[in-house]
Amino acid sequence: xxxxxxxxxxxxxxxxxxxxxxxxxxxxxxxxxxxxxxxxxxxxxxxxxxxxxxxxxxxxxxxxxxxxxxxxxxxxxxxxxxxxxxxxxxxxxxxxxxxxxxxxxxxxxxxxxxxxxxxxxxxxxxxxxxxxxxxxxxxxxxxxxxxxxxxxxxxxxxxxxxxxxxxxxxxxxxxxxxxxxxxxxxxxxxxxxxxxxxxxxxxxxxxxxxxxxxxxxxxxxxxxxxxxxxxxxxxxxxxxxxxxxxxxxxxxxxxxxxxxxxxxxxxxxxxxxxxxxxxxxxxxxxxxxxxxxxxxxxxxxxxxxxxxxxxxxxxxxxxxxxxxxxxxxxxxxxxxxxxxxxxxxxxxxxxxxxxxx
Amino acid sequence: xxxxxxxxxxxxxxxxxxxxxxxxxxxxxxxxxxxxxxxxxxxxxxxxxxxxxxxxxxxxxxxxxxxxxxxxxxxxxxxxxxxxxxxxxxxxxxxxxxxxxxxxxxxxxxxxxxxxxxxxxxxxxxxxxxxxxxxxxxxxxxxxxxxxxxxxxxxxxxxxxxxxxxxxxxxxxxxxxxxxxxxxxxxxxxxxxxxxxxxxxxxxxxxxxxxxxxxxxxxxxxxxxxxxxxxxxxxxxxxxxxxxxxxxxxxxxxxxxxxxxxxxxxxxxxxxxxxxxxxxxxxxxxxxxxxxxxxxxxxxxxxxxxxxxxxxxxxxxxxxxxxxxxxxxxxxxxxxxxxxxxxxxxxxxxxxxxxxx
DNA sequence: TTGTATGCGTTATCAC
DNA sequence: GTGATAACGCATACAA
Numbered sequence: 001x002x003x004x005x006x007x008x009x010x011x012x013x014x015x016x017x018x019x020x021x022x023x024x025x026x027x028x029x030x031x032x033x034x035x036x037x038x039x040x041x042x043x044x045x046x047x048x049x050x051x052x053x054x055x056x057x058x059x060x061x062x063x064x065x066x067x068x069x070x071x072x073x074x075x076x077x078x079x080x081x082x083x084x085x086x087x088x089x090x091x092x093x094x095x096x097x098x099x100x101x102x103x104x105x106x107x108x109x110x111x112x113x114x115x116x117x118x119x120x121x122x123x124x125x126x127x128x129x130x131x132x133x134x135x136x137x138x139x140x141x142x143x144x145x146x147x148x149x150x151x152x153x154x155x156x157x158x159x160x161x162x163x164x165x166x167x168x169x170x171x172x173x174x175x176x177x178x179x180x181x182x183x184x185x186x187x188x189x190x191x192x193x194x195x196x197x198x199x200x201x202x203x204x205x206x207x208x209x210x211x212x213x214x215x216x217x218x219x220x221x222x223x224x225x226x227x228x229x230x231x232x233x234x235x236x237x238x239x240x241x242x243x244x245x246x247x248x249x250x251x252x253x254x255x256x257x258x259x260x261x262x263x264x265x266x267x268x269x270x271x272x273x274x275x276x277x278x279x280x281x282x283x284x285x286x287x288x289x290x291x292x293x294x295x296x297x298x299x300x301x302x303x304x305x306x307x308x309x310x311x312x313x314x315x316x317x318x319x320x321x322x323x324x325x326x327x328x329x330x331x332x333x334x335x336x337x338x339x340x341x342x343x344x345x346x347x348x349x350x351x352x353x354x355x356x357x
Numbered sequence: 358x359x360x361x362x363x364x365x366x367x368x369x370x371x372x373x374x375x376x377x378x379x380x381x382x383x384x385x386x387x388x389x390x391x392x393x394x395x396x397x398x399x400x401x402x403x404x405x406x407x408x409x410x411x412x413x414x415x416x417x418x419x420x421x422x423x424x425x426x427x428x429x430x431x432x433x434x435x436x437x438x439x440x441x442x443x444x445x446x447x448x449x450x451x452x453x454x455x456x457x458x459x460x461x462x463x464x465x466x467x468x469x470x471x472x473x474x475x476x477x478x479x480x481x482x483x484x485x486x487x488x489x490x491x492x493x494x495x496x497x498x499x500x501x502x503x504x505x506x507x508x509x510x511x512x513x514x515x516x517x518x519x520x521x522x523x524x525x526x527x528x529x530x531x532x533x534x535x536x537x538x539x540x541x542x543x544x545x546x547x548x549x550x551x552x553x554x555x556x557x558x559x560x561x562x563x564x565x566x567x568x569x570x571x572x573x574x575x576x577x578x579x580x581x582x583x584x585x586x587x588x589x590x591x592x593x594x595x596x597x598x599x600x601x602x603x604x605x606x607x608x609x610x611x612x613x614x615x616x617x618x619x620x621x622x623x624x625x626x627x628x629x630x631x632x633x634x635x636x637x638x639x640x641x642x643x644x645x646x647x648x649x650x651x652x653x654x655x656x657x658x659x660x661x662x663x664x665x666x667x668x669x670x671x672x673x674x675x676x677x678x679x680x681x682x683x684x685x686x687x688x689x690x691x692x693x694x695x696x697x698x699x700x701x702x703x704x705x706x707x708x709x710x711x712x713x714x
Numbered sequence: 715t716t717g718t719a720t721g722c723g724t725t726a727t728c729a730c
Numbered sequence: 731g732t733g734a735t736a737a738c739g740c741a742t743a744c745a746a
Contacts, residue, residue: 049471052409056722367732369727369733385731385732406722
């Protein structure tokens with residue numbers, strides 16, 4: 001260590017001082033001063049490689065994203081990053097581009113690079129949990145953000161989908177909509193089922209009858225905007241079926257945009273002749289005209305929580321045989337009302353008719 | 358090295374074989390076999406820390422993004438990643454969240470972690486080139502993607518803004534628009550000036566007269582969607598001014614969405630009563646209704662080019678005193694016609710009047 | 715209170 | 731053809 005030479009002390013003393021190791025208490029103040037000055041003067045930075053080799057720690061946290069281009073992911077990432085920034089840990093972001101083999105490749109790289117924690121942003125169907133086996137064997141703390149992976153070995157952080165589904169239909173109901181079409185997510189997706197439970201719960205509570213002819217499921221395909229295509233296609237199907245509806249509750253925002261496109265092409269304006277509500281609150285929702293009413297997921301918050309969870313495990317972590325609360329953490333969604341939902345005109349007409357016969 | 362023990366040979370021989378070093382030619386075939394088997398059997402992976410310490414190479418390429426939530430960035434990132442995936446290099450993505458001090462912090466971290474190359478996705482005003490001094494001192498090859506940084510020490514890759522500006526106004530012109538409003542980018546931004554040059558060039562060529570009362574500049578503020586706000590506000594200003602226009606050419610897609618919102622609030626429908634064209638082709642452009650006509654930047658391509666450039670430098674790189682073509686590389690934009698632009702109704706009326714008086 | 719010696723896992727150089 | 735040895739830069743146990 002050149003700082004040692006420059007300050008005239010031995011490498012070990014310098015090391016002790018610069019790391020503020022326990023032993024540094026016993027080092028003379030003057031010595032510390034000199035060493036620190038020398039270090040500062042030389043612009044000394046400890047060599048990460050050597051340090052890592054010695055300590056067997058990488059100070060890197062892997063962040064595996066299924067598709068960076070999915071707007072759902074980026075805000076979560078920002079949450080993670082902002083939590084990690086003041087820390088000595090470096091997030092290493094990897095983007096699987098929706099392709100399983102890339103995901104696998106990256107997981108290998110992460111293990112090789114000895115990441116100390118893993119956060120997965122998994123809005124995804126094809127995610128094969130067995131891929132995480134290696135990670136789990138090495139006792140790397142892992143958390144999945146955004147969709148429920150239903151695995152006992154990892155912590156999940158996600159939005160309260162049931163509450164979200166409830167809030168979405170409640171919003172439409174309050175606006176006077178009774179004939180509501182539903183485009184649910186792929187059947188295999190736990191999220192989809194749970195949201196539907198929320199919807200059913202609301203319907204039951206308020207005595208709203210759901211028309212089975214207005215309920216459709218997205219196919220379980222993957223791809224950047226399979227949601228959009230699905231929403232477009234299914235809405236066309238519904239329109240052709242001739243069933244009447246005054247609002248559509250879409251599985252997520254991408255789907256909702258597909259719905260809006262289909263409605264528009266069929267000459268039905270949003271929100272005047274049909275309301276549409278999504279789920280997620282992707283950035284585009286605030287930008288488009290009309291703005292998309294949607295159920296806001298606290299994406300930043302989920303990212304922050306995930307990062308905090310990992311940090312906690314890392315800091316006090318591994319000494320105790322802690323195998324703590326691996327439950328799922330649910331965060332509350334928020335209703336964001338924008339331009340794509342409006343009062344049901346027909347119902348208003350009916351009501352005012354009723355009032356003044 | 359445990360593989361050595363297991364196979365009964367010395368660490369050095371094992372190392373030579375597993376790395377397929379030049380010397381491995383002189384190693385007996387049987388020996389190679391045994392060593393490889395042992396390695397495979399043990400699931401051996403070389404320790405990156407030790408390797409890096411020894412070789413002084415990190416095999417990491419820094420990717421500095423100004424704001425991950427900016428949809429402009431993500432496709433570029435995907436281009437970079439796809440180029441780097443089959444490589445031994447790991448992209449390390451860092452997101453400055455639009456904040457200079459984070460940017461600085463990350464640059465420091467990158468230097469400490471000994472990144473071997475740097476790609477900056479800089480759609481940004483506040484980027485202070487002096488921050489790159491340290492990087493440049495260490496001879497780290499650097500390329501900036503997306504906006505012209507006008508620095509002599511780094512390579513720039515960006516879209517041909519002049520051609521893009523030209524194509525945008527040409528599209529509007531061909532649709533019959535003559536009274537066109539312009540919302541240019543911030544004056545300080547080189548891109549903005551160059552796009553304007555393309556526009557002027559077209560106007561001159563075709564004898565189109567640009568009305569100065571319809572030309573506005575976005576303020577030079579930063580932030581995730583300052584473009585949207587600016588577009589909204591300036592469009593309101595134009596509307597209040599009473600000047601007539603049948604189309605708006607916006608600096609970028611975000612701005613265009615602000616324009617559309619303002620027009621819509623003023624009761625002018627897009628594209629029926631006013632066409633709008635953007636620039637960039639962010640993912641939302643294809644999703645919104647109407648789809649946004651825009652000038653497509655080859656973002657993936659730019660990312661790929663940037664990564665390829667860095668790789669090239671790294672592979673054959675540093676031995677020769679190459680200080681090669683540090684010019685700016687321009688990539689051709691493409692016009693993407695979607696629903697937000699349409700024929701100028703008034704002009705059609707006029708023309709048909711002229712034909713059948 | 716400070717210095718010396720050792721090892722982390724690799725690999726390059728040289729000797730056998 | 732193969733093995734011993736040193737060194738990359740740091741941090742720790744132990745000696746002084």
